[in-house]
Amino acid sequence: MKKIFYCILLCICVNASAQHVVDDRRFPDSLQQVLERSAKLKDKLDALFLLSDYYSNRDTARALGYARQSIELSKQDEYLSAIAHFYLAGVYFEFDTDRSQQEYLLAEKLLSKFPQQEALIYRSRAWNNYGAIEQRRDNSREYLNILINKALPLAQRAGDSTRVALNYHNIGLVLLNMGEYERSLQYFPRAIAVMEAGNTVYADLADAYVLSARAYILSGRPEQALPFLKKAKKILEPNPDSYYWPLYYSVEGAYYRNTNAYALAHQSLERGLTLAEQMNDIFEKRSLLYEQFNVYKAEKNFAAAKKFLLQGLEMEASFPLSKNKKQLLFDLAETEKQSGNTEAAYRWLMQYTQLSDSVYTKQTQTEIAAMEARFRTAEKEKQILNLEREKMISAREKKFQLLLLLAVIAILCLVAVLAIMQLQYRKKMAAKREAEHKAELESIEKEKQLSNYTALMEGQEQERRRLARDLHDGLGCHLSALKLNLSRVPAENALQEQQLLQVTDQLDTSIRELRWISRNMMPEALLTLGLQDALKDLCSSVMSPQLRLVYNAYNIDAALPLSTQTTIYRMIQEIINNAVKHANASMIMLQCSQEEDRFFITVEDNGKGFDVSSRQSDGIGLKNIRNRVDYFHGDLHIESSPEGTIINIELHVAQQS
Structure with a gap:
């Protein structure tokens, strides 16, 4: 069963465009009016950026025209020029991935000179989309590395909780592609919680619902996928042109197949294939064709199953060493075998074997080329070292006569230098011992x-x-x-x-x-129900019409010692009190999670913030928090601005158990 789903997962990609509002059918008309009527350069460029992004998935030629127009207009402003290259990369994303990655790297390089929040957000998006192309090239681990070490830290530095949520969403997506279904279900809820807390409903929330449903189906729990599919459909229904529909129908078809509703599965997949054809979405089309094959295979209709396998194989012609192609050849051999056509099954199996050998040969040639390159580099370095040695020997011979004449003076100087060095060494050692003692x-x-x-x-x-x-x-x-x-x-x-x-x-x-x-x-809930419920009780008691508090908890060990639970409770209680009393926050998000012996706390508010570098802002409450973090040998990281404060705490609770 894992092999069957593997091909589907290879076809999933993250779109390079910006966040999309659910119903955007009137979107281009209003932008066109801004472009024609506005006299300001920035307003015109903003309209061109969004128009190129809108048409990047609908009309490539039109999108490219808007993007090139923005490149010309932005030449007089270095910052806007960097953003123009970002949107040009988004247009190339679908049909010229090499050029797209070049433009994303150029945009990131140009934007790195600017410290403002918007620049950090664009850099995070550029790295995310660059990594999405790596994923399409079957390099999911590189994409995961980029998300964790590039895109997510930049979004966190920008203080953009929505962008952080999208990075959680994409990390879950990569883990889903890699077959880590349970781990992916740890990240999708984080993204969904932030998106649901927002005031505007975005199509990205529907995408997160659909991918959560896919994760539950792949983990063998299709019954838990249906609520997510219903939520996604409710969001997408106002916009029948949304390019998220093919993915939705693909997952809905998989759900019906896993619940043996084959007729409904065919209906969903046919709708998805029609939309994928209209949108020219080749990646989702491959996924839908393969899911149709799975449905017919489950129905024992091997003739129809073969038909869809052949269509998929035809699409893989432009990918000569594709892993998908290998899977399709293997499935064709199995289908012919089930139909009783052993001779045809043998032919498909031979093609599968040849392609496997080709993939292995190519990998071997790449490894040999890398080894040869390292060998040639080592040889050149060896030759350079020999030449330098010969030059040194020649110089020594020329200076030999002079050294003999100056031997006596050199010896006297050497003795003096040695004496000075000995004295300095003793002083240095004494200073070192004093520093170590201190x-x-x-x-x-x-x-x-x-x-x-x-x-x-x-x-x-x-x-x-x-x-x-x-x-x-x-x-x-x-x-x-x-x-x-x-x-x-x-x-x-x-x-x-x-x-x-x-x-x-x-x-x-x-x-x-x-x-x-x-x-x-001494909260009674902490003594009777444990830390997780005590924190929930604390949040409920703090909430009011003027204050909204979102609380999420994951994997908190109920067996933590009471002293540890009490200390963590006091820390969070102090942080929330500070946010309400001193920062005048109207929105607080609290998230607690535990991974083995590490306990993580994240508190984010929209208050007025404070100067982290100022010692005057380090009041008694904050000092108590720092002392408690030190008690657990943990780390405390605070980011604060006039837009709000983010506090991240990591505690090592095993040392106290």
Whole structure:
């Protein structure tokens, strides 16, 4: 079954264009009006950029015309010229991948001079699309490397949560292509959570739904794919021209095939093939043809299955050493065998063997050429080294006479130099020993401070628990008893009855306040339900009409020691309080996850931010957070700007278990 799906996965690619709004049918008309009426250079260029991007998947000649026009207009502005090369690369993406990659690298080089957020976003997109071409060339690992080390860090530096979500989406896509279905399902939910939290619905969210459905189907859980397909269809229905439809119908057909609804599978795949033909989407067409073959194969209709295999094989003619072609030849041999045509099966199998040998030969030739190149380089370096040695020997012979005359002076100078060097060496060693001693003392002092802080934290938590218990069990019970006694006092008149009601209401308020203080000092949910539910309870208590808080948790180990859970809870509680009280945030996103002994915390808000480099901004709360991170031998990274603050924390919780 893995071989059957492998061919499908090779056909999946990430589009190089910008993020697309669901219904964009009126989009080009409004841009054309801006282009014709605007007198400003930037407005004209923005319209040309978006028009070239819009038509890149619909009318290549028209898109190329807009892109070249933007190149000419932007020559007087270095920054806008860099962006023009980015959009020109997007046009070449579909039909000239080498030129597309050259333009993306040029755009990235030109944009690297500019520090603004928009430049960082364009650089992230350029690397993403460059890697997408590598994926189309069956180099998914290189694409994954680019996403993790280039595209995602730039998006994070830009503080663009939507762009970060798209990079999560693409990382999940690459893992899906590589057969890492469960790992891909760790990244798609992260992308979906950010996209769903936005105010505008983008077609990229539909793409994330469809790919999540595909991952569930490939992992053998097709029943979990249907809700994602329904959500994607609801987003795409307003725009019947969206180029995400062929992918949707391909996955929907796979879902019906895995649930034995073969008639519905054929209907979906035929719709997808019609749209792929209209859009000239050869990559998705290959996927749809192969899925049709799988449906007919499941129905034991080998004649029809062979027909679609032959169509796919015809498309692979331009890829002489394609892995897809190898799979198609193998499937043709198997299909003929199932039909009883052993002779035809043998012929297809021979072609499969020859192509496998060709692929192996090409790989071998490439490796031999690389070895020969390394050998020739080593030989040249050896020849250069020999020539340099000969020159040195000749120079020594010429200077031999002079050295003899100056021998006595040289010896005296050598003795003096040695004495000076010895003195300097002793000073250097003494300074080194002093520095090592100082570093050792600092390390001991730091360990001592950490130990004191650990004891202080444990004492504080114990005192909080004791006070919370005393308040709840002691003073809380007394107040409740007082309220009960007051309720039994008979009122002699209406005035006394009203006064008793006022006192009773005041006691109710005091009891509620006492319970809130007790729960804040030691959350009951943390003791009974664990860290994950306690954080959820914290987020719910903080949310208000003026503050929205999105909370996601993944793989949190319920067996973490209570002290560890309490410390993590206090850190997050402090961060959220800072965002609400000092940053005046109206939106906070909290994400917690655990991978074995590493615990990750990410908190992002849209508050007013603060100067991270200023020591005055390092208040008591932030110092407590840093101390707790040091306690776990972890890392704390803060990025803040007037648009908001992002805090990333990594803790090593195994050391405390």
